[in-house]
Amino acid sequence: MRKAAVYRNEFLTGILSEENPRSYVFRYDDDYYNDPDMPSISLTLPKTQKEYRSEYLFPVFFNMLSEGVNRKLQSLQWKIDEEDHFGLLMQTAQFDTIGAITIKALL
Numbered sequence: 648m649r650k651a652a653v654y655r656n657e658f659l660t661g662i663l664s665e666e667n668p669r670s671y672v673f674r675y676d677d678d679y680y681n682d683p684d685m686p687s688i689s690l691t692l693p694k695t696q697k698e699y700r701s702e703y704l705f706p707v708f709f710n711m712l713s714e715g716v717n718r719k720l721q722s723l724q725w726k727i728d729e730e731d732h733f734g735l736l737m738q739t740a741q742f743d744t745i746g747a748i749t750i751k752a753l754l
Contacts, residue, residue, distance in 0.1 A: 648664060648665065648666050650665075651733075651736070651750045653673070653748065654748065654750070655685075655748055658679060659676050660676060660685075661675040662676070668733075670700070670701075670702065671703065671704055671705060673699045674698045679694075688707060691706060692705065704733060707748070711736060711740050711746075711750075712732060713735075721739055722735065736750055737751075
């Protein structure tokens, strides 16, 4: 299982987990959830204490990935399979993303 911390504007938002290539889980951090001033991470993942589960990488995270030639170059540079969406996300969404969300791999 691989896990990543999800940040929104430098605030820990929650944990994204890949249980296997067909099972993803996102859960809001309790402190983030309990702060009424903090918005949900996306319209499709409203703030709740329950876990979100999906057979696919959630669209808010999948849409952070590069496409086409850029994905191929990233895959070659970091030796990550082009179809390993979670691996590419953890590698490429650590810094300088478009928008407020960043992803940091957890060991």
